[in-house]
Amino acid sequence: MKLKEMVKSDYVKFAVMLLVLAISVFIFWFGLKAALKAEYPLCGVASGSMRPTLRIGDLIVVQGLDPEEIVAAQAPEGDIIVFYRPKGWRDPNDLIVHRAVDMTSSDDGLFFRTKGDANPTQDSWEVPEDYLIGKVASLRIPLVGFITFLMRTPAGILVILPMLVVIFIDWIPWPKKQAES
Numbered sequence: 001m002k003l004k005e006m007v008k009s010d011y012v013k014f015a016v017m018l019l020v021l022a023i024s025v026f027i028f029w030f031g032l033k034a035a036l037k038a039e040y041p042l043c044g045v046a047s048g049s050m051r052p053t054l055r056i057g058d059l060i061v062v063q064g065l066d067p068e069e070i071v072a073a074q075a076p077e078g079d080i081i082v083f084y085r086p087k088g089w090r091d092p093n094d095l096i097v098h099r100a101v102d103m104t105s106s107d108d109g110l111f112f113r114t115k116g117d118a119n120p121t122q123d124s125w126e127v128p129e130d131y132l133i134g135k136v137a138s139l140r141i142p143l144v145g146f147i148t149f150l151m152r153t154p155a156g157i158l159v160i161l162p163m164l165v166v167i168f169i170d171w172i173p174w175p176k177k178q179a180e181s
Contacts, residue, residue, distance in 0.1 A: 014169070021168050037064030038134040043082060044145025045097055049116025050080065054097065054136075059144035061137040067110050067129040072103040075117045080136040083114075086125040095133060098123060 032041040045058040053075070054060065062082045071079045078099045085094040098114035101122060105111075110129040115122045150156030 014165075017169050018165060021165055036062065036134070036137075038062045038082075039064075040082070040095065040133055042148065043095060043097065044148035046145075046149070047116075049118050050097055050099070051118040053080065053117050054140060055142065057143045057146045059141040059148065060097065061139045062134040063137045064134040067112075067132055070100050070103065070112065070132075070135060072100040072112060074101055075099055081112065081114065081127075082133040082136065083112075083127045084131045084133070086127060086131065097136065 029041075033039065035041075041062055043060050043062055045054045045056055045060060048056050060082075070081060071077065078101055080097060081100050082095055082097050085096050096114070098116050100112045101115045102113035103110060104113075104126075108128070111126040112129075112132075113122050114125075114127055147160065150160055
C-alpha cells in the first residue's frame, strides 16, 4: 500500500486522533499542575461531609500554597484544604477535603485540625503540613467529579476514553470525499 493511501485510511486517522487526544490530555494535566502548583489540581468530592458548601460529585479546583497562608477558622471563614488521610486511618493514599479549623506550630512544623462542615465534631487527627495538597479554589463544578471516580477504575477508562475519542473526532472537520461519477 502506498504511503498516501495509508494516510487516508480510517485506521490511521483514528490512531492519529488517539495520539492527539492523549497528548492534549497530558499537556492539559501537567499544565494545570504547574499553573496551580498542586499535585492534584482537580479532585472529585467523594463524601457529604462538606455539605452544604461542597456536595458529592462536585469537581473542585485545588490550588497549591504555602501552609502558613492557610486561614484556620470555623465555617465559613476557614479555608477548605485537601490533604492525604493521616497514617493509621484506613488508606493513607485517600485524599480528604475538610475545612481547617485550627492551626498549631511545633518544632516538627505546622499541624492542622480539620472538620467537615456537616460533621458534628472535629476530626480526631492532626494533619501535618507535609500531608497538604492545597486549598480549594472558589471554583466548583457540580456533578463533574463523578467522572474522576470512573477514571479510577479500568472499566471507567474503557468507557470514557472511547467516548472522548468519538467526541474529539466529531469536532475535527474532515475533508469530504468527492463523489465518484
